[in-house]
Amino acid sequence: MRHRRLSGVIVLILVLASSLLSGCAREQDDGRTLTYWASNQGNSPQQDRRILNEEFEKFTARTGIEVNVEVIGWGDLLNKILGSAVSGVGPDVVNLGNTWAASLQATGAFVPFTEERMQRLGGRERFLETSMSSTGMSGRPPSSVPLYGLSYGVFYNKAMFREAGIEQPPENWSQFVDVARDLTRPNQDQWGMTLAGASYTENAHFAFMLGNQEGAQLFDSDGRATFASPQMASGVQRYVELMSEHEVVNPDDAEIGSATEAVGNFATGEAGMLVAQNSAIAAIRAAGMKDGEWGVFPLPTPDPLPEGGEAVRSHVAGTNIAVYRNSENKDAAIELVKFLTSAEEQSILNEKYGSLPVVSDAYDNPAFNTDALRTFSRILAESSKQVPMIPNENRFETTVGAAVRDLFARAGTNRSVRREDIADALNEAQQKMRSGGGSTR
Amino acid sequence: MTVTSTASTAPSSGAEPNGSRPRRPRISKRSVPYLLLAPALFFELLVHIVPMLGGLWMSFLRLNQFFLREWMSAPFTGLQNYRFALDFHGAAGVELFQSFAVTIAFAVITVGVSWVMGLAAALFLQRSFPGRTLLRGLFLVPYALPIYTSVMIWKFMLDRSDGMVNATLSDLGLGGERFWLLGNNAFLSLTVTAIWRLWPFAFLALMAGLQSIPTDIYDAAAVDGAGLWQQIRTITVPMLQPVSQVLILVLFLWTFNDFNVPYLLFDQAVPSSANLISIHIYQNSFLTWNFGLGSAMSTLLLLFLLVITAGYLMLTSRRSRNA
Numbered sequence: 233m234r235h236r237r238l239s240g241v242i243v244l245i246l247v248l249a250s251s252l253l254s255g256c257a258r259e260q261d262d263g264r265t266l267t268y269w270a271s272n273q274g275n276s277p278q279q280d281r282r283i284l285n286e287e288f289e290k291f292t293a294r295t296g297i298e299v300n301v302e303v304i305g306w307g308d309l310l311n312k313i314l315g316s317a318v319s320g321v322g323p324d325v326v327n328l329g330n331t332w333a334a335s336l337q338a339t340g341a342f343v344p345f346t347e348e349r350m351q352r353l354g355g356r357e358r359f360l361e362t363s364m365s366s367t368g369m370s371g372r373p374p375s376s377v378p379l380y381g382l383s384y385g386v387f388y389n390k391a392m393f394r395e396a397g398i399e400q401p402p403e404n405w406s407q408f409v410d411v412a413r414d415l416t417r418p419n420q421d422q423w424g425m426t427l428a429g430a431s432y433t434e435n436a437h438f439a440f441m442l443g444n445q446e447g448a449q450l451f452d453s454d455g456r457a458t459f460a461s462p463q464m465a466s467g468v469q470r471y472v473e474l475m476s477e478h479e480v481v482n483p484d485d486a487e488i489g490s491a492t493e494a495v496g497n498f499a500t501g502e503a504g505m506l507v508a509q510n511s512a513i514a515a516i517r518a519a520g521m522k523d524g525e526w527g528v529f530p531l532p533t534p535d536p537l538p539e540g541g542e543a544v545r546s547h548v549a550g551t552n553i554a555v556y557r558n559s560e561n562k563d564a565a566i567e568l569v570k571f572l573t574s575a576e577e578q579s580i581l582n583e584k585y586g587s588l589p590v591v592s593d594a595y596d597n598p599a600f601n602t603d604a605l606r607t608f609s610r611i612l613a614e615s616s617k618q619v620p621m622i623p624n625e626n627r628f629e630t631t632v633g634a635a636v637r638d639l640f641a642r643a644g645t646n647r648s649v650r651r652e653d654i655a656d657a658l659n660e661a662q663q664k665m666r667s668g669g670g671s672t673r
Numbered sequence: 674m675t676v677t678s679t680a681s682t683a684p685s686s687g688a689e690p691n692g693s694r695p696r697r698p699r700i701s702k703r704s705v706p707y708l709l710l711a712p713a714l715f716f717e718l719l720v721h722i723v724p725m726l727g728g729l730w731m732s733f734l735r736l737n738q739f740f741l742r743e744w745m746s747a748p749f750t751g752l753q754n755y756r757f758a759l760d761f762h763g764a765a766g767v768e769l770f771q772s773f774a775v776t777i778a779f780a781v782i783t784v785g786v787s788w789v790m791g792l793a794a795a796l797f798l799q800r801s802f803p804g805r806t807l808l809r810g811l812f813l814v815p816y817a818l819p820i821y822t823s824v825m826i827w828k829f830m831l832d833r834s835d836g837m838v839n840a841t842l843s844d845l846g847l848g849g850e851r852f853w854l855l856g857n858n859a860f861l862s863l864t865v866t867a868i869w870r871l872w873p874f875a876f877l878a879l880m881a882g883l884q885s886i887p888t889d890i891y892d893a894a895a896v897d898g899a900g901l902w903q904q905i906r907t908i909t910v911p912m913l914q915p916v917s918q919v920l921i922l923v924l925f926l927w928t929f930n931d932f933n934v935p936y937l938l939f940d941q942a943v944p945s946s947a948n949l950i951s952i953h954i955y956q957n958s959f960l961t962w963n964f965g966l967g968s969a970m971s972t973l974l975l976l977f978l979l980v981i982t983a984g985y986l987m988l989t990s991r992r993s994r995n996a
Contacts, residue, residue, distance in 0.1 A: 272986075311959060317742050335962070338738045430855075430942040484834040487854055489940045623738060630960045637942055641855040644833075663764040 256643030265298040271327035273585040277303035277403035300343040311407035317341035322414035324559035330366040330552045337368040338623035342372040363590040366548040376554035381588035382509040383612035384546035385528045391505040404535035412480035415504035422426040424480030425471040430489040431642035432633025447540025455622045460662035462551040471475035476643035510608040527603045732968035738829045754969035772953040780928040783867045791875025816873035824937040827866045859947040882916035
């Protein structure tokens with residue numbers, strides 16, 4: 233008797249619990265609805281949703297496949313992708329930052345774009361070669377394909393240049409520093425340039441670009457970190473010195489944690505220059521700066537280039553798109569990728585977002601023929617280099633980015649960063665990266 | 674109650690040959706508390722214990738980006754994660770140790786200051802005077818505010834260029850050029866923010882404790898010529914001991930585990946002077962995708978807190994038994 237009552241209670245609890253747990257189960261798939269996690273490309277998630285839903289109406293009309301869009305901020309995207317990779321519950325199609333391509337490829341969460349699948353998208357040759365270089369580890373079929381193209385360039389405030397008597401954009405690094413100095417008037421709270429000193433991703437990108445200009449090798453052929461080199465130190469030194477030595481950057485910038493905030497400083501005229509990706513264009517417009525008020529020139533390099541140095545003016549930046557291995561609608565998912573990478577949609581979406589098409593056949597649109605976008609697309613196609621496509625790339629960004637962030641904190645507080653400090657910081661970062669503590673296969 | 678009375682009448686009803694009355698099932702007195710606790714126990718297991726055991730298990734695996742998706746088949750590495758986390762010759766071990774030291778200092782200072790402030794405020798508000806209720810309410814505001822809101826307000830105030838802290842300091846001629854969220858000042862900012870958020874709880878608990886001290890003891894002490902300070906030292910603090918014991922333990926566990934305040938205050942750019950252990954673990958698992966190592970560090974943290982809690986409880990209960 234007692235046992236029966238006891239077992240009754242247990243059964244009741246189990247029933248309750250299972251009904252709770254079933255709440256987590258996946259919704260029934262009808263095979264005609266895709267879930268799409270879109271990255272935040274526009275000014276706001278609302279704007280993104282509006283832009284994408286407009287296009288997906290066409291897609292649904294043509295194919296009968298419905299698309300359920302969720303826009304996810306960049307700060308959460310990687311964690312959400314990781315979470316869904318672990319649980320197996322997630323969207324069918326997802327956007328990702330293209331520098332994560334190899335790291336995420338290592339998780340095996342995405343469907344490889346085999347030759348056959350690439351043919352469905354119109355073939356590998358359609359895509360820009362540089363953008364295609366940032367889609368996964370070399371020698372393997374890409375696990376994602378490019379979607380929106382971005383590159384770094386130097387935005388400058390035309391009125392401030394005129395006022396300071398600067399007629400030509402600087403062509404090399406020392407001219408660049410001179411121009412920044414001419415623009416700097418600390419007593420009027422006007423600075424030569426602005427940067428996001430507390431953002432580890434931005435810092436890592438700059439370390440990559442400037443380090444490559446100095447001839448730094450970030451990794452050896454076995455994928456071991458080798459960035460604690462004099463060349464890398466020179467590159468980082470050039471970046472941090474803008475605040476510590478040349479004093480052309482407001483020390484407050486050491487606290488800026490996102491590129492958006494730096495864009496704000498530029499758009500309000502607190503700084504004459506800003507090194508940013510072309511995605512900043514939308515934000516600059518939103519902050520009230522008109523298109524004729526700013527111009528763009530490529531990031532300068534030292535002249536002459538140091539031995540082994542390359543004229544790298546940007547990393548191959550951008551957003552990729554991938555299909556989940558767990559998707560029950562892989563065929564429809566690939567169809568969606570095909571739609572989004574078609575010449576027509578590439579032209580429409582990239583125009584709206586201020587980004588660059590990643591396929592050559594979409595450049596006919598006159599919207600991409602402005603001075604600024606021509607400069608950015610030339611940089612992307614000709615003088616950008618992909619970040620190392622190795623599984624540990626994410627650790628490079630976190631360790632080196634954090635090291636540079638701490639150097640900026642130093643530069644902001646007591647304004648002296650010696651060469652040894654930089655070498656020490658890089659050494660420590662490299663030690664952390666090498667002793668990954670089981671971060672290898 | 675009804676259960677036991679049914680049980681006692683059962684034998685007589687059982688004597689009837691065709692008992693029309695259905696027999697009520699018996700539950701012995703001993704099993705009642707367990708049955709009543711069973712649902713709570715079940716959910717405690719489901720929500721706390723099972724994930725904890727999962728974390729413990731993960732700490733023995735090499736769970737990185739290569740094995741995340743097939744995490745059930747991640748290779749077993751024994752104590753390797755622990756060895757790595759505790760290798761004080763390597764960069765990771767040193768960092769863990771630093772983070773641990775920072776956390777201890779942070780927890781001790783935060784709990785100590787919160788307790789003193791809470792006690793002082795509770796004592797001041799013990800006597801009734803006009804506006805007492807208002808002040809009580811006001812003191813509780815920081816605790817009632819959502820944590821996100823209050824920490825964001827502090828973040829804005831501590832901003833170097835247009836924060837209120839620096840503006841006030843420069844108005845007073847005390848500088849005002851300082852970074853509060855970078856370098857070593859970050860520790861001070863973190864501690865002040867945490868104390869501001871936490872001390873109202875100490876105030877609330879101690880105020881409740883004060884109500885249980887009979888006023889005639891104070892009267893008697895006053896007749897014997899004890900001053901205010903002496904009264905606090907010899908009556909108030911000892912009689913608040915049971916409350917303080919629990920309060921300090923709870924505050925310590927909360928601050929030692931604090932993640933929200935540093936995470937919101939510094940975003941992903943946490944300076945090493947404010948790198949609390951929970952932030953450190955987060956960065957070592959989520960930013961580097963090394964969940965095995967993160968789990969090992971979490972387990973070490975759990976063990977440490979268990980030891981501290983057990984030691985503290987043993988010490989304080991023995992002391993109160995001796996008293």
